[in-house]
Structure formats: structure tokens, C-alpha cells
């Protein structure tokens with residue numbers, strides 16, 4: 001038995017898409033399966049297509065995310081297969097596109113961290129201002145505009161949902177003058193429940209929830 005040429009495999013691969021989507025009559029499916037039985041490369045391709053077809057069928061975000069990302073070539077073949085097949089199932093292309101869009105949107109919404117949060121800071125008699133928290137690849141940047149009534153040192157921290165605190169640096173007050181302070185914490189903004197300011201002695205001056 002001679003090895004299958006690349007050209008022959010290319011022809012087979014155009015038939016793999018409909019096969020992977022469960023289409024084609026018994027003879028067509030049997031023909032594809034008989035080629036797959038003797039061709040390792042096409043079998044790998046078929047498995048990859050089958051997984052994509054499964055992910056599309058379920059359009060389940062977790063399942064889709066758990067699967068390895070198919071190569072662009074695989075997507076091209078799926079798309080070609082769907083186009084080829086739409087005479088029989090006209091709605092499939094739209095349904096597949098909607099499923100892909102739903103998965104993409106779901107993943108986007110789930111993975112996209114909140115990019116920034118604004119928090120008002122007010123501790124009666126001690127401090128007023130606001131803080132803009134921005135999500136960064138290294139953690140969270142905190143741009144504060146703050147007025148304190150003395151020249152004391154203040155420590156700033158971010159708090160996790162379990163109450164543990166991650167330092168974000170410190171600043172010194174300037175006797176009733178407004179300060180622009182940019183601080184940084186390694187805590188991810190998506191894990192940040194609150195921002196707080198303490199004295200060096202550890203007394204909490206202020207704690208504000210980050211929505």
C-alpha cells in the first residue's frame with residue numbers, strides 16, 4: 001500500500017468538516033472513515049475538527065475555554081464546511097457564528113478585569129480626596145488626590161475579600177494642601193475589595209469599599 005499524497009489528503013480534508021459536524025450520507029461518512037483509518041495526519045485533523053464541532057454545539061464557555069485553541073486553518077475549514085453545507089442547513093452558518101460570538105463575548109466579559117474604579121476618600125477631621133484605581137499588568141495603580149490636615153506619614157493598602165492587606169506605599173501630608181500621589185500595589189484590581197489608609201502605628205484612618 002503506497003502512502004497517500006498531500007494532494008489526495010487535501011481533498012479528503014475538505015470532506016472532514018461536514019463529517020466532523022455529523023453530516024453526509026452513510027456512504028460519504030464511510031468513505032471518510034476508511035481514509036481516516038489509514039491516515040494518521042487526517043485523523044489528527046478530524047479529531048481537532050470534532051472538538052471544535054463539539055464546542056460549537058454546546059457553546060459552553062467553560063468547555064470552550066478548556067479546549068486548546070484551534071489553529072486558523074482549522075477554523076477556515078470549519079467555516080468552509082459550514083458554507084458548503086448551508087444549502088441543506090441554511091441556519092447553521094448563522095447559528096455557528098452566533099455561537100462563536102456568544103463564546104467570544106462570554107470569555108471577554110469573564111476575563112476582562114474591571115479597568116478602573118473611582119473611590120471617594122473621606123475621614124472626618126483628617127483627610128479628604130479621591131482615588132482612581134487602574135488595573136495594570138503588574139497589579140493596581142492608585143492615583144490619589146488627597147488633602148490631610150497635618151504633616152504626618154500615611155500608609156496606603158489594598159484589601160482582599162479575606163481581609164488581608166497588600167501595601168501600596170506611603171505618603172506624607174502637607175498641612176491642608178492638596179497632594180497628587182501615585183502609588184502602586186501588586187494586588188490585582190479584580191481581587192481588591194477595599195482601599196485603606198493607616199498611620200505608621202497601624203491605626204486605620206480610613207477604609208473604603210471598592211465596588
Ligand SMILES: [Zn+2]
Pocket residue numbers: 004008009012035039041042043
Ligand atoms: Zn489523509
